[in-house]
Amino acid sequence: MGKPDLSRYSVKLLDHYRHPRNAGPLAEADGVGSAAQTGCGDLLVVRIRVRDEKISQIRFECTGCPAAVAAASAMTEAALGLGLDEAAELPDTVVGEAAGLPQDEWHCATLACDALHNAIMDHVTREIDRLSRATRRSGTKLPTKLLDITSQCLTMLLKPNFSAWLPAATL
Numbered sequence: 001m002g003k004p005d006l007s008r009y010s011v012k013l014l015d016h017y018r019h020p021r022n023a024g025p026l027a028e029a030d031g032v033g034s035a036a037q038t039g040c041g042d043l044l045v046v047r048i049r050v051r052d053e054k055i056s057q058i059r060f061e062c063t064g065c066p067a068a069v070a071a072a073s074a075m076t077e078a079a080l081g082l083g084l085d086e087a088a089e090l091p092d093t094v095v096g097e098a099a100g101l102p103q104d105e106w107h108c109a110t111l112a113c114d115a116l117h118n119a120i121m122d123h124v125t126r127e128i129d130r131l132s133r134a135t136r137r138s139g140t141k142l143p144t145k146l147l148d149i150t151s152q153c154l155t156m157l158l159k160p161n162f163s164a165w166l167p168a169a170t171l
Contacts, residue, residue: 037108
């Protein structure tokens with residue numbers, strides 16, 4: 001497979017592709033999510049670090065077409081600094097427009113948002129597990145923070161955006 005034909009892409013997309021923002025690994029991530037497009041072979045992994053319930057750092061690694069890299073780059077710029085609830089609701093339309101995606105590559109914006117959602121859910125799951133284990137060890141009641149996180153998790157799962165990325169086994 002040769003180099004991709006870049007002539008059909010916008011200046012905005014090419015900038016994100018040639019100079020991707022927040023690309024590379026993130027050590028000790030608080031959440032890791034991935035998404036893949038089986039039809040075209042794109043694979044995206046997103047890692048987040050969370051402080052005060054906001055995304056304080058975000059990085060991605062992508063194997064795929066220029067549009068997939070551009071969408072991942074644009075998504076990280078849009079998600080950085082957002083609260084978890086707000087980031088979880090980041091629409092693919094915002095990502096697609098920020099990346100300058102052509103209509104026939106719009107699935108790349110969905111891929112980026114799916115990977116972000118999965119990273120957020122991984123963080124929430126880890127936090128629930130951590131607080132649950134601490135509660136069992138101490139013999140105390142469930143902390144309010146655990147109940148809040150569980151409530152946030154259930155709220156996210158009930159939103160329409162999340163039903164698309166849940167593995168079939170969990171439905």
